[in-house]
Amino acid sequence: MQGNAAMKGLKISAAACLASLALAGCVTVEAPTEPIVIELNVNIRQEVIYRLAEDAGNTIEENADIF
Template identity: 55%
Template sequence: MTKHQGRTTLVVMMKRLAIGLGVVTGGCVNVAAPDKPIVINLNISVTQEVVYRLDNEAKSLIKQNPGIF
């Protein structure tokens, strides 16, 4: 047996071993939905600043008619 044939045989044996282990451990993986619902608690504080600008004409209109609003 040459050096190249020995390496090829070793590679083939390792591949067979990996496939065999995959077949043996294939039944060990279970995927199932949880019994209880998943709860994600989000503590979020939302603050908003409202900035407004009045046109000069609107300002004078409000001053002339203070009961409009």
């Protein structure tokens, strides 16, 4: 009895696979009519902080007697 149930499950699985393969051929891809726009938001905060830190370091070195 178990072999019969397993065979039935195998047949159902095979039918599902065949159905999904048949539907997979229905996909079409078309090029967009408008150009693709990519917006790049670049964070430059790190560079500004680095420059300020470098300037502060130079100021402290130049005026070591004040600090």
